[in-house]
Amino acid sequence: MDQPHAFKGRGAASNPEGRFESIRKYAEDDGWQHAVLDEERPRPKTEVTEERARSVITRNDSPDIFFNQALNPYRGCEHGCIYCFARPSHSYLNLSPGLDFETKLRAKTNLAEVLRHELGKPSYKPSPINLGSNTDPYQPIEKRFRITRAALEVLAECRHPLTIVTKNALVERDLDLLAPMARDGLVQVFVSINSLDNHLAAKLEPRATAPHRRIQTVKNLTDAGVPVGILVAPIIPAVNDRDMEAVMEQAADAGATSAGYTTLRLPYELKLLFREWLAIHMPDRAEHVMSLVQQMNNGRDYDSDFSTRMHGQGVFADLIRKRFEVASRRHGFARAREWQPDMSKFQAPREASPQGQLF
Template identity: 75%
Template structure:
């Protein structure tokens, strides 16, 4: 039996993976229900292989997406990968894997898609007549520096195109692999073309290893903040997501450590549980924090008008109610004390954008 098929033994903790099961996506018309009849179950349990990462190359037709959500700071975004090997159990992007007829569970972190022609399509889109340059966020859905980027180098290829065209961008990551591209990022920073945000939501390595099993450890992300700041790259910290009664107590410490490392702007969001993510997160709590699972979900529901998730643009990022207000006040107090700016305050320069040209055997005269 494949570890990513219906599991007759129910949800389980897989080493190096966030999800405990692989439920069908919400668009599937067939549901699989496995039953254990008692025959050879122990043997099958021992033989179940660990889920392995599989990357399939796809040819993208477009890479820049547009956004008009009033609670999101950027208008344009792009993501080199579908799915994310980091395996963060709370990732709001998990349900997007259902559009590929794959599970938001283990499939999301093991069956990845890499847009092999990412830089080529980006170049073509930037060269379109009438294109208006606005900062592009890289990593709005899945992490552009997840482990498979070491091999595929799609994010680096995109940065090379953006630097060549003098096009501004922002980056969001929780992987220290971002340090690999300091040469490009530093060059972009000198021309006010880039801002990087590093996500750190806890300083507890043991908790992070379960919440975000293949992301860089918290202390390593803080070191990456220092490396970026030392290279002159504007860098901020995102305390995201905050999960009540699980990692919220670390908010002030994260902001203090990140500021000491060189972060100069900060933001936060609360956990969001859309679609299939509700079930996956409850399974994770039952396995890894059973003694506080009911309390965590009670507070989550208090911040979402009595439900597991409320998609209202006005409240989905910060929550509502007493606990959400407490988080807001705590965040603002420590930011004021440390002198943090807001995450969207930096003005990137799009005035020197030069559309890319098709390569010519005759070379360039001007």
């Protein structure tokens, strides 16, 4: 049977079936085929399917998440971060959380139109909307589809508060919208940076913006008057935890004013995918990494308890928490969830009319 191998520019090494599939496929070597060199193997290409969404604002009541409304312009994410907790959501599309998640993407091309309709409902009660709760709104295909840009235009028109989470410098493209919104206290951007090691990032999150460039993004947004926080997420023990203080220091120097962190989460199929990644890229420490992960998750690969799933538990998790708190005090960081915008500025949009607006 073929052994999993890394694809250049991709995070996952295989395409395991999702948890809802009833058929399992196995490849067996019958001895007749010659070995294929890695450079001769075809690289998975990105495929995008346009999708017409019926609703676009999602809501949650999870006590450990700092927002209760979100927009996700895309399903799947070309960044290919191997640790992404959203990978298992691809199973609902009968696609694999592995390579499919980063190569077979869905674009909600009518998002702005549906968003305008939902914001205009008489029953709508405004609260900050997060862009990027599940997949990155500025992943590479946004350059072509500009769905995030269209959503921002609607939110800016309505003076609706929002937060953005991204690890892509493409967010700078929209400074012409974000800067005026920031002057009115309507937006805060969080840049996710979990390491300063470009070589490690190329394996962990292969198509995301390089870490040093994300630090520059923090500075560029700050210089434009947009408040910026950083998310050191996820922290993976014995993989990138050593960089936490350095990330926070450089982000503070670049102008970040708030910070948050999470530890590694491995729900559903992600357990297999991450173990596979470790076996390929860090075979010498794979067992040690998973041992520490289990120590932070009550002896399991993942513990879904709301009170501990974001930051873990146990000795190692406490050590990370204390290190984060010390660094936050040193740099004067506020907590990422402390931002409270003024909701009174919201103006419900008018439905588009072929006759235009008289008043």
